[in-house]
Amino acid sequence: MAYVDFSGDPLHTATFPVAPPAIADDEGRLTGLEWSVVALARGDRLSSLSRPGRMSIALGKVFGTRRHPAHLADPRLEALRRMAVLTWHMSFAVPASEVRAFFAAGFSVAQYETITESIASARIRHGSHAVKG
Template sequence: MAYLNFATLQGNPIATPADVTATPRTQTGFSALEWQVVAIAQHDRLSSLRKPGRLATALAMVFGGQRPNPELADSRLEALRRLAVHAWHRGYTVPRAVIRAFHEVGFTAEQYETLLASISRGRAALNQGNRA
């Protein structure tokens, strides 16, 4: 029994595996954990973003007080929380440094837009509920 290789007679294939594979899309959504951070940030105050001063630290040591919202251990989630807190309180007027930090930890511009649009809808729904 003889073997004939017909592949060389047909020339190059029409589509190569590199042509068939999909190009990676930029991520626009968030994981369930990230959405939980956004929901928790709704109830955080802007003061939770500032580091406590020397007096506050001394009083906490004397009276045993604890900071209500310590920073998250994961820097990616903390950047998300900071942006979400600003967005919940100020809408689309988020400081550039916060946006820059959000992008530096790996979030995309599309995720930034998704987050602000979602929080904007949430703020509008809360305002409608307050009027009734």
Template structure:
């Protein structure tokens, strides 16, 4: 584990003594991303596929339903992986993993996401 030390000694005249873990910074999500992960808990697996004829017929008969898809591609890849993880645990689809990593997330964030969802599923 790598640490970055941002501290000045008393000899330098400073009193700041903060240590930040570079590994934790690389594996954390922004508050908005955590909200998306929590909201994905309530999305069904059907939200991952494109609407078909049956979905359009139900929309025509019963009215429009909320579309859970996000306009931001990066956040949508996070939502798709989170939905799959909420329903399937660690057995997520490889295509969602690839899209997640391609969107700019890293493997530490993937581990954090899957571990957090797994812990919540057990509770």
């Protein structure tokens, strides 16, 4: 039978009143990559959320404009980008379908609150109510 020594583990020796604070704090955290997506979404227009139509694609081919789509390859990060773009532009008036898609991608309510609070405070600091786009 294997033996694992937990005596050096701080969670093993610490006493917590209800739950370890680190667990509660981690619930709403985002990774560095995820924060990068939120920051980069600040410059994205609302039009970046829709796929280009056939006419737009045809005109792009005729006139040689080749804009790369803003969509991210990773579906989870794309859901985060969409939520961040909407929040930067619309504050708390994000469509419920987008919020559901955000949660379906694996994000939590705490992460949603962290993102919205962070964007709202950034908008207040910079004195803008909405990003011009």
